[in-house]
Amino acid sequence: MSLAVDDLRVYYRTLKGDVKALDGVSFTVADGEIMGLAGESGCGKTTLGKSLIRLEGRMKHMGGTVSLEGESLPIGDDRAMAKYRFKRVSIVPQYAMSALSPTRRVGRLIADLLESRGAGFDEMRPELVRRLSLVGLSEEVLERYPIELSGGMKQRVVMVLSTLLDPALLIADELTSALDVSTQKAVAELLVEFRDRGFVKSTIVITHDLSILYQMADTILVMYAGKLVEKAPADAIVESPKHPYTQLLLASLPESGVRYEEERLTGIPGRPPSLLSPPTGCRFRDRCPLALERCAEEPPFVELEPGRHVACWRAA
Amino acid sequence: MTRYLARKFVLYLTTFFLAVTINWAIPRLMPGDPVQGLIARLRADSTASQQLEGYFTKSFGLDRPLWQQYLDFWRGLLHGDLGLSITYVGTSVSDLIWAAVPYSLALLVPAIVLSYIAGNRVGALAARRKVLDNTALPIAYILTATPYMWLAIMLAYVLAFKWGLFPVSGAYDFSLQPEWSWAFVESFLAHWFLPFLSLFLVSFGGWAIGMRNLIIYELEADYANYMQSLGAPQGLVRRYAYRNAVLPQLSGLALALGAIVGGALVTEIVFSYPGLGTLIITALQNRDYFLLQGLFLFIVIGVLVANFLVDIAYVIVDPRTRTGIQGS
Amino acid sequence: MTTTEHAIEALDPQRGVTTPVATPPRRRNETLYFALRNRKLLIGLGVVLAFLVLAIVGPWLTDAEPFEFGFPTGEPPSRAHWLGTTASGQDVFAQFVYGLRSSFVVGALGGCVAALIGMAVGFAAGYRGGVVDELLSMLTNVVLVIPTLAVLIIVAAYLTVRGLVAEALLIGLTSWPWAARAIRAQTFSLASRDFVSLARLSGSRGWQVIVREIAPNMSSYLFLTFILLFGGAILTAATLDFLGLGPSNTMSLGLMMNTAVISSALQLGMWWWFVPPGLGITAIVGGLYVMNVGLDEVFNPKLRRT
Numbered sequence: 001m002s003l004a005v006d007d008l009r010v011y012y013r014t015l016k017g018d019v020k021a022l023d024g025v026s027f028t029v030a031d032g033e034i035m036g037l038a039g040e041s042g043c044g045k046t047t048l049g050k051s052l053i054r055l056e057g058r059m060k061h062m063g064g065t066v067s068l069e070g071e072s073l074p075i076g077d078d079r080a081m082a083k084y085r086f087k088r089v090s091i092v093p094q095y096a097m098s099a100l101s102p103t104r105r106v107g108r109l110i111a112d113l114l115e116s117r118g119a120g121f122d123e124m125r126p127e128l129v130r131r132l133s134l135v136g137l138s139e140e141v142l143e144r145y146p147i148e149l150s151g152g153m154k155q156r157v158v159m160v161l162s163t164l165l166d167p168a169l170l171i172a173d174e175l176t177s178a179l180d181v182s183t184q185k186a187v188a189e190l191l192v193e194f195r196d197r198g199f200v201k202s203t204i205v206i207t208h209d210l211s212i213l214y215q216m217a218d219t220i221l222v223m224y225a226g227k228l229v230e231k232a233p234a235d236a237i238v239e240s241p242k243h244p245y246t247q248l249l250l251a252s253l254p255e256s257g258v259r260y261e262e263e264r265l266t267g268i269p270g271r272p273p274s275l276l277s278p279p280t281g282c283r284f285r286d287r288c289p290l291a292l293e294r295c296a297e298e299p300p301f302v303e304l305e306p307g308r309h310v311a312c313w314r315a316a
Numbered sequence: 317m318t319r320y321l322a323r324k325f326v327l328y329l330t331t332f333f334l335a336v337t338i339n340w341a342i343p344r345l346m347p348g349d350p351v352q353g354l355i356a357r358l359r360a361d362s363t364a365s366q367q368l369e370g371y372f373t374k375s376f377g378l379d380r381p382l383w384q385q386y387l388d389f390w391r392g393l394l395h396g397d398l399g400l401s402i403t404y405v406g407t408s409v410s411d412l413i414w415a416a417v418p419y420s421l422a423l424l425v426p427a428i429v430l431s432y433i434a435g436n437r438v439g440a441l442a443a444r445r446k447v448l449d450n451t452a453l454p455i456a457y458i459l460t461a462t463p464y465m466w467l468a469i470m471l472a473y474v475l476a477f478k479w480g481l482f483p484v485s486g487a488y489d490f491s492l493q494p495e496w497s498w499a500f501v502e503s504f505l506a507h508w509f510l511p512f513l514s515l516f517l518v519s520f521g522g523w524a525i526g527m528r529n530l531i532i533y534e535l536e537a538d539y540a541n542y543m544q545s546l547g548a549p550q551g552l553v554r555r556y557a558y559r560n561a562v563l564p565q566l567s568g569l570a571l572a573l574g575a576i577v578g579g580a581l582v583t584e585i586v587f588s589y590p591g592l593g594t595l596i597i598t599a600l601q602n603r604d605y606f607l608l609q610g611l612f613l614f615i616v617i618g619v620l621v622a623n624f625l626v627d628i629a630y631v632i633v634d635p636r637t638r639t640g641i642q643g644s
Numbered sequence: 645m646t647t648t649e650h651a652i653e654a655l656d657p658q659r660g661v662t663t664p665v666a667t668p669p670r671r672r673n674e675t676l677y678f679a680l681r682n683r684k685l686l687i688g689l690g691v692v693l694a695f696l697v698l699a700i701v702g703p704w705l706t707d708a709e710p711f712e713f714g715f716p717t718g719e720p721p722s723r724a725h726w727l728g729t730t731a732s733g734q735d736v737f738a739q740f741v742y743g744l745r746s747s748f749v750v751g752a753l754g755g756c757v758a759a760l761i762g763m764a765v766g767f768a769a770g771y772r773g774g775v776v777d778e779l780l781s782m783l784t785n786v787v788l789v790i791p792t793l794a795v796l797i798i799v800a801a802y803l804t805v806r807g808l809v810a811e812a813l814l815i816g817l818t819s820w821p822w823a824a825r826a827i828r829a830q831t832f833s834l835a836s837r838d839f840v841s842l843a844r845l846s847g848s849r850g851w852q853v854i855v856r857e858i859a860p861n862m863s864s865y866l867f868l869t870f871i872l873l874f875g876g877a878i879l880t881a882a883t884l885d886f887l888g889l890g891p892s893n894t895m896s897l898g899l900m901m902n903t904a905v906i907s908s909a910l911q912l913g914m915w916w917w918f919v920p921p922g923l924g925i926t927a928i929v930g931g932l933y934v935m936n937v938g939l940d941e942v943f944n945p946k947l948r949r950t
Contacts, residue, residue, distance in 0.1 A: 054545045085547030099542035103559045103635060113543065116552050145635040162546070331786045338795070342802050461875070461930035463882045465901060466922025473910050473918070484910070571788065571822065578793030582886055586905060600801055600888060608801055615794040623789055 002202040003029040003052075003169055008064035010051045019275045021047040023226040024064065026301065027309070029169075034195055034203045036213030036234065038249075039223035042272055046094070048223070049171045049206045051075055053089045069168050069201075086117055090167035090200075094174040096158040100146040107142030110161055119165060131160045131199070135190060152183055159190060163199045170200040176212055184209075188216040210249060214238050219307070222246050225272050225283040228301050231309040242304070242315040244290045282312070290314050317631050317638045324627045328620045335616040339609050340389045398610035403602040409610035412595060417614075419487050420591035422508060424580050427515035432569060434516075435523025440558055442524065443531035444550075452524065459521030464579035468514040468586035475510060482510050485588035511580075511587045519576055526568055530561035563634050570626040573619050678942045685938030691931030695924060699748050702741025710734065710742040710895035721916050728916035731907040736900075740920050743897040747878050747928065750812045750896075754877030757816025759870045762823030767854045769824070770831025781828075788821035793883065800889035808891045811884060815877050823869050830865055834858050864943035868936055875932040882925050897921035 006026050011018040021044045029035045037045045047059065052075065055061060061076030068088060074080040093099055101109060110128065111121035129139045135156040146154055155175075163170060172191060176184040194200050205217055213220050214234055221231040222245065230243040241247045248268045270287035273279050279286070281296040288295070294313045301311040310316065380388070392399070398409040439456075442449040459467075476484040488494070489503040534540060534557035543553050584593030592611060599607040631637045679685060706726075708715070717733040719725060727736035769780040795818055800806065834840065835858065843853045859866065884890050885898025904910075904918040 056541065082547045082549075085545060087547070091545050093538070093542055093545065095538040095541075098538040101539040101543075101556045101560060103563070103633075104556065105635075112552060113546060113548055116548050117546075147636045158542075327782070327785050328789065330782070331789050334786055335790060339798065342798055457933055458926065458930050461879075461933055462926045463879055463886075463898075463922060463929075465883065465886050465898075466918075466926065469901060469905065469910065469918050469922060473913075473915065477910050477913065574789075574791035574793065577791055578883060581793065582883055585887075596797065597887065600797070603801075605801075608798060612794050612798045615791055619791045619794075620789065 002031040002033070002069055003204075004067045005052075006065045006067075008048070008051070008066060009062040010047055010055070011060050011062050012047075013058040013060050014276075017276055018060075018062075020226050020278055021059075021275055022051065023275075023278065025223075025226075025228050026064075027221060027228060027231060029202045029204065031201050032195060033219060034192065034205060034217045036210075036217035036220040037204055037206045037223065038208060038210055038213055038220055039229075040208060040249075040272065042225075042275070043223040044226040044275075045206045045208075045223050046173060049091070049173050049204060052169065052171055052204075053085060053091050054078070054081065086113075086162075086167070087165045088167055089169045089171070090162045090165070091171040091173060092155075092159050092162045092175060094177070096155045096175070097151045097178070098154075099158050100154060102146050104145075105142070106144055106146065106149075106157055110142070110164075113161070114164070117165070124164065128160070128164060131164065132157075134193070135160055152179075155187070156190070159187075159194075163194055166199055168201045170194070170203045172203060172205045174207055175205065176207060176209065184212055185215070188212055192216050210238070211253065222249070225278060226275055227283055227311065228309070229284070229311055231301075233307055236308060242308070242310045243312045244288045244314065245284050248289075320631060320637045321627065324624060328624055332617065332620060336390070336393065336613065337386075339612055340386060393613070398613065399606035401599075401607045402604040403598055403607060409607050412607065413592070413610055413614050416590060416592050416595045419589060420580060420584065420593070423511055423515060423584070423589070423591060424577065427512055427519060427580070428569075428573075428576055431516045431519035432523055432565075435520045436527045436562070436565060438520075439524040439527025439529075440531050440554070440561075442528045443535070444554065449528070453528065456521040456524040456528075459517055460525060462518055462521075463582075464514065464518050465582040465586055467518055468511065468583045471510050471514050472586055483507050484510075487590050507587075507589070511583045511589050514583050514586075515576070515580055518579060519572075522572065523565070526565055527561060530564060531557050534558075534561050563630070566626060566630045566633060570623045570630075573622050573626070577615060577619060675942060679939075682938045682942050684934050685942060688931040688933070688935030688938055691927055692935065695744060695928050695931075696748060698741060699744035702744065703738070706735065706738045706741070708735035708738040710739040712738070718912065718914055720914075727920055728914070730903065730917055731909060731912070731914065736917055736920065739895050739900050740897070740924065742895040743900055743921060744924060744928075746808055746891075746894050746896040747881065747925065749808055750815065750881040751874045751878040751928075753809065753812035754815035754819070754881065755870055755874035757813055758820040758823060758873045758877065759866070761816065762820040762827055762869070762873075763859075763866065765820065765824040766827025767831055767858065770828040771835050771850065771854055771858065773832075773835075777828075780824075784821045784824050784828075787818065788825070790818075792818045792880065796880070796884055797887065797889060800884060806889070806891045808894050811881060811890055812877070815880050815884075819873060819876055819880065823873060826869060827862070827866070830862050831858055834861055864939070868939055868943075871932050871936045871939070875929045875936075878925060878929055897925055 005028070007024050008022055008026070009020070009024055010022040011020050023044075025044075025048065037048065039045050050056060051059060051061065052066060052073070055075065055078065066073045066075055068084075073084060073089070100106060104112075114121045114124055128142075132139065132141060137153060137156055137160075141149065141153065141157060149157070170191075175187055175191070179187065191203060191205065195203055205213065207213060210220070217234045219231060220234050220237045222229045222237070222243065224245050230237065230241065230246045232242075237246060238250065241250055245268075252267050268287060273283055273286070281298050282288070282291075285291050285295045292313055299311045299313050299316070301309050302316060303309050304316065396410055398413070401407050401409050401412055404412060438448075438452060442452045472484055476482045483489070483506055485507075487504060487507050488500060489507075492500050492503055494500060531554075535553070537557070537560070539560075540553050540557055543556065580591070581593035581596060583589075584591045585597050588594060592615065595607070596611055598604070599611060708725075711734065713733050715725065715729045715733045715735055717729060718731050719729045721728045725735050725737060727740055729735055730739070765780050765784060769777040769784075796814055799814060800811075803810065831854075840853060840857055843857045848856065881890065881896070882898040882901075885896040886902045888899075888902055890896050890899055898921070900921040901918055904914070909917045
């Protein structure tokens with residue numbers, strides 16, 4: 001078991017109270033597994049991703065544990081986490097295209113970062129160049145300033161840099177949101193290739209786009225309003241989703257090749273609950289067409305079959 | 317890079333043209349006859365006033381058509397001829413200005429450079445040490461809100477008059493002559509210190525506040541976030557933030573030059589320091605229009621040149637301008 | 645633009661628009677809530693208001709006129725003359741409070757003029773873009789680069805009649821460029837937003853879009869800019885007055901310092917004459933700057949460092 005998360009709670013401290021962005025999530029990611037983390041905006045997936053590497057701003061670790069390769073990660077302690085960052089846990093952030101300082105040459109930035117983490121730049125350089133060419137970038141990129149590179153090039157540089165020290169866990173946060181479809185595919189393929197070549201052990205891919213996960217992820221974990229809803233192998237989730245939310249999510253995706261003259265695109269009616277004071281019981285209750293009386297009691301995230309977890313009274 | 321600098325150069329050239337034209341046009345646009353106004357202020361008697369009228373009309377070139385006056389003005393300008401002073405009869409305006417310039421530069425250059433460097437350092441420090449931030453910042457705000465001449469007055473009063481630590485007027489002791497002797501240099505520095513300190517302190521406040529705010533902003537930028545996510549030590553992140561913060565500060569330097577020059581002028585007046593400031597006051601008191609015009613042009617050219625120098629520095633520091641994409 | 649205006653602007657540079665779309669009533673109360681609890685805002689506002697009250701009420705507290713002679717010369721503060729008298733026998737307190745009035749008038753008027761011009765130029769350049777933007781930017785840059793004081797000296801020297809309003813106008817006409825640049829940048833980011841496109845599609849004309857959609861969303865930014873212009877105008881006016889280029893018939897704080905220096909008040913140790921005017925300006929302008937920082941924190945949630 002590469003990554004094990006147990007009852008993790010991360011809240012945002014605000015003047016109005018605590019926003020319970022992550023309210024008790026537990027799951028595991030195996031060695032070599034690419035897990036997709038999906039859900040609508042505000043469901044907590046980005047919070048989950050960030051909390052595994054660096055709590056920022058008003059995020060507060062309120063409970064639960066995280067362990068990576070058997071070792072407990074001190075995610076609540078910024079100083080203590082520093083030694084795990086980049087080497088054991090790494091991230092390709094959402095803002096990858098602006099993640100490089102504009103006043104430093106790319107090579108210099110990488111050198112500074114490596115040296116500051118105790119990895120010699122000269123020793124790593126051949127491997128760096130090899131990986132750059134793997135993603136289609138020439139060594140010359142190192143001499144350039146970020147402004148001279150295209151958005152896609154910058155993102156690829158960041159992908160290479162983030163994985164340079166072969167982390168056990170890579171978090172890819174909304175990697176494809178700002179890209180066109182063909183580039184999305186290329187980036188997705190790169191992530192898979194990184195895993196295949198052993199640059200990273202486990203990957204968590206955070207996105208709201210289920211279709212891209214279907215193409216690249218081994219398993220998909222769906223979140224809603226700070227809680228886990230369903231986790232299953234990618235094919236299983238797409239072909240036979242068990243949770244009503246997942247079913248509706250998939251149903252609202254437009255089908256390619258179909259023309260919507262007669263019908264309208266349906267979304268899911270209603271809005272997610274406020275995380276400041278979330279409702280008791282199943283959080284999807286108000287919007288769920290299949291809600292029961294029993295749903296007033298929160299359904300546990302149980303394993304129905306090996307590898308399939310759902311949090312729903314109906315499905316269980 | 318050349319495109320960026322060329323654009324700036326065109327800007328300065330245009331500004332220069334505009335400034336010269338304003339300079340030329342204003343006496344002619346003001347209500348009333350400038351010559352009569354001059355004579356009335358000089359309160360000459362009737363025979364003298366007739367002669368003066370002839371002199372002034374000729375020197376203003378008012379007897380010639382406007383466009384020719386304009387060209388004459390330019391011609392004179394390009395020859396370095398800014399006319400003759402009314403106050404110091406017979407002395408050319410350019411001579412007077414050049415005599416005063418070294419003193420003003422001796423104040424301005426160290427004050428600008430040192431306040432900029434010191435202000436940036438302190439501002440950067442304040443951005444990360446809460447204790448320093450809480451003490452230095454209010455002081456910086458007070459300093460920057462202080463009018464230049466008032467700080468000069470207070471320094472003069474406390475340090476010079478009351479405690480007698482420094483002399484109060486002139487650039488050097490009356491008994492000495494400008495020369496490369498130890499006595500002169502010592503006297504010069506003693507007289508120079510207070511006006512310099514006054515200029516330095518007020519400007520320092522502004523830079524410190526600016527840098528502090530910029531660093532705070534930069535530390536929340538995406539690249540800083542990324543570096544921290546990859547476990548980079550705070551020192552490294554701060555260095556990167558500083559490097560990025562310098563850019564807008566440098567632009568700010570160019571913008572602030574005009575204000576600091578103004579500050580230097582009034583500071584000099586308080587200390588009767590024989591720079592351009594005192595010259596301006598003399599010109600104003602004596603309605604010495606030629607001297608005023610010359611001073612105006614000189615100050616404008618000086619500021620434009622300084623701006624251009626800052627632009628060059630900016631190009632060196634900001635890689636974005638060098639690759640042909642517009643800087644800030 | 646002074647170093648301070650640049651400095652304070654650095655807190656909210658033209659890099660991203662942070663103001664939200666039209667605020668519903670609940671949000672507005674939230675702003676008030678934060679406003680009343682922000683120490684910097686309260687202190688700064690308090691200082692400025694205190695001096696404003698003094699400026700308004702002061703002249704009623706004294707019988708003396710600012711230019712009135714006849715009092716004993718060079719007297720330190722006493723019960724008869726709260727701030728003493730000048731070397732030529734004028735009441736310093738009277739001069740001080742009337743001078744405060746001038747400062748506020750010049751600051752407000754000069755600030756207004758500069759703000760209006762800055763808005764006109766900034767909105768037009770930011771909204772229209774293209775050739776209009778190029779021309780206006782050129783104009784802005786030229787006026788920006790010219791050292792303000794030099795121009796003001798030249799113009800003021802030639803003017804025969806100088807009143808407070810004229811001085812304020814002059815200051816306003818020369819200090820708008822940095823405001824125009826800042827407003828232009830903000831307008832650029834706002835103009836590409838959806839609600840503007842929506843307004844345009846529904847037929848609103850240029851200036852209508854600016855007045856109804858863009859300006860209200862920048863209202864906090866505009867207000868902050870105005871405060872900085874206000875403070876800057878007071879400082880510039882003080883400098884002009886100190887050079888003797890201010891209004892000749894109105895008392896001003898700069899004029900007080902001018903006369904004091906000329907009359908050797910420093911040598912004679914008449915601190916009550918030259919300390920109050922400068923102190924007053926420092927306090928008012930400082931108060932405005934601190935207010936500005938506090939307001940920025942109130943309007944901009946990201947800056948609240950709790």
